[in-house]
Amino acid sequence: xxxxxxxxxxxxxxxGLVPSRRAGMPPRHLADLDLPERQAAVAELGEPAFRARxxxxxxxxxxxxxxxxxxxLPAAARDRIATELLPHLLTPVREVACDGGATRKALWRxxxxxxxxxxxxxxxxxxxxxxxxxxxxxxxxxxxxTGQAGLTRNLSTAEIVDQAxxxxxxxxxxxxxxxxxxxxxVVFMGMGEPLANYARVVAAVRRLTAxxxxxxxxxxxxITVSTVGLVxxxxxxxxxxxxxxxxxxxxAPDDELRDELVPVNQRWKVAEVLDAAWHYAERTGxxxxxxxxMIRDVNDQxxxxxxxxxxxxxxxxxxxxxxxxxxxGSRWDASPKPVERxxxxxxxxxxxxxxxxxTRGREIDxxxxxxxxxxxxx
Ligand code: SAH
Numbered sequence: 001x002x003x004x005x006x007x008x009x010x011x012x013x014x015x016g017l018v019p020s021r022r023a024g025m026p027p028r029h030l031a032d033l034d035l036p037e038r039q040a041a042v043a044e045l046g047e048p049a050f051r052a053r054x055x056x057x058x059x060x061x062x063x064x065x066x067x068x069x070x071x072x073l074p075a076a077a078r079d080r081i082a083t084e085l086l087p088h089l090l091t092p093v094r095e096v097a098c099d100g101g102a103t104r105k106a107l108w109r110x111x112x113x114x115x116x117x118x119x120x121x122x123x124x125x126x127x128x129x130x131x132x133x134x135x136x137x138x139x140x141x142x143x144x145x146t147g148q149a150g151l152t153r154n155l156s157t158a159e160i161v162d163q164a165x166x167x168x169x170x171x172x173x174x175x176x177x178x179x180x181x182x183x184x185x186v187v188f189m190g191m192g193e194p195l196a197n198y199a200r201v202v203a204a205v206r207r208l209t210a211x212x213x214x215x216x217x218x219x220x221x222x223i224t225v226s227t228v229g230l231v232x233x234x235x236x237x238x239x240x241x242x243x244x245x246x247x248x249x250x251x252a253p254d255d256e257l258r259d260e261l262v263p264v265n266q267r268w269k270v271a272e273v274l275d276a277a278w279h280y281a282e283r284t285g286x287x288x289x290x291x292x293x294m295i296r297d298v299n300d301q302x303x304x305x306x307x308x309x310x311x312x313x314x315x316x317x318x319x320x321x322x323x324x325x326x327x328x329g330s331r332w333d334a335s336p337k338p339v340e341r342x343x344x345x346x347x348x349x350x351x352x353x354x355x356x357x358x359t360r361g362r363e364i365d366x367x368x369x370x371x372x373x374x375x376x377x378x
Contacts, residue, residue, distance in 0.1 A: 251299060293323075
C-alpha cells in the first residue's frame with residue numbers, strides 16, 4: 001500500500017471554563033457546561049444561582065428545550081437565559097420513520113448550515129439513539145457514506161447532547177411504538193469520528209450520564225463510543241474513569257486490507273490498535289466491541305475469520321458483524337448469508353462471542369454508514 005493517509009483532524013479548542021468559540025462553532029449552551037459552570041454563568045447574568053438548577057431540571061429532567069415553556073421563570077430572566085444559555089442549536093429539517101415506527105431518523109441543520117443526522121431505535125426492552133459527533137468525517141473509510149464527503153467541523157458538546165435530549169423527548173411522547181418511553185442507550189455511531197473530537201465527546205458523555213438535573217442520568221454502561229482506532233485517544237479514554245463501552249471498527253484482521261478499508265491503519269496498525277483495545281478492557285473491565293462490516297469477497301474469506309479468531313481468542317471482547325450497507329455508487333456489496341454464517345461459525349469455534357447486527361433503518365438511509373446528510377439536502 002503506497003497511498004497517503006487522507007485523514008483530516010480538526011484542531012481542538014483550548015480547554016477552559018467556558019469553551020472558546022471557533023469559526024463555525026455554535027454559541028455556548030447550557031449543555032456545554034457542568035452544574036458549577038452553569039451556576040457561574042447565571043450569576044454573570046445577574047440571576048440567582050438556583051436558576052441553574054431550575055433550567056437544568058427543565059432541559060435534562062423534563063426534556064423541555066424551548067425556553068418559552070419554562071413558565072416558572074420570570075419573563076425577563078427567561079429572555080436573558082434563553083439568549084445566553086439556551087440558544088437554538090438544532091433545526092429539524094426532516095424526520096422520517098420506518099420499521100413500523102420503531103426507527104426514526106432525524107436530519108438537523110446547525111447554525112452554520114451544516115447538516116447532521118441522528119437515529120432513534122426502539123426495541124421491546126430499550127430505546128437507543130445513534131448520534132453524530134462531527135459534521136462529516138475526516139477518516140475517509142471508502143465504504144462509509146459520511147467518509148466520502150470529508151470533515152466539515154467538530155460538533156460542540158451541546159450539539160451532541162441536544163440530539164439525544166431532543167430524541168429522548170420524542171421517545172417520552174410515546175412515539176416509538178412497542179418500546180419503553182425512556183431513552184436508555186446512546187451510541188456514538190452517527191456521523192463523525194468521536195475520538196477526533198475528544199474533549200467535547202467526553203464532556204457529552206459526562207452530561208449524558210450525570211444524574212438529573214445536571215445531566216440525563218443514563219448509565220455509563222449504556223453508552224458506546226465507536227472509533228476507527230485512534231490509538232492515543234483510546235489510551236486516554238481508558239484513563240477517564242468512565243465505564244462506557246468502546247467499539248473498535250476493525251473491518252479487517254490484516255494490515256494490508258485494513259490500510260485500505262480504514263485508512264487510519266496506515267498510522268496505527270492492527271496489532272497496535274488491538275493492544276490499545278485490550279488496555280481499555282483491562283482498565284475498565286468492559287468488554288470491547290469489535291465492529292466488522294461484512295463486504296462480499298473483500299474481507300469475508302474463511303481465512304480472515306480464522307485470523308480474526310486467533311487475534312481475539314481469550315480476550316474480553318465481542319464481535320459485531322455488520323452486513324455492509326452499500327453506499328450509492330459503491331463497488332462493494334454485503335456478503336451472502338451463507339458466507340456470513342460460516343464467518344460467524346469460525347469465530348465462535350475460536351471461542352469468540354459473535355453476533356450479527358440488525359439492519360435497522362435501511363429503507364430511510366438511517367442504517368450504519370448511510371448517514372450522509374449532504375445527499376438529503378435536495
Ligand atoms: N467513526 C466511528 C463511528 C462511525 S459509524 C467509527 O468508525 O467507528 C459506526 C460503524 O458503522 C463503524 O463501525 C463504521 O465502520 C460502520 N459503517 C460505516 N459505513 C458502513 C456501511 N456502509 N455498512 C456497514 N457499516 C458501516
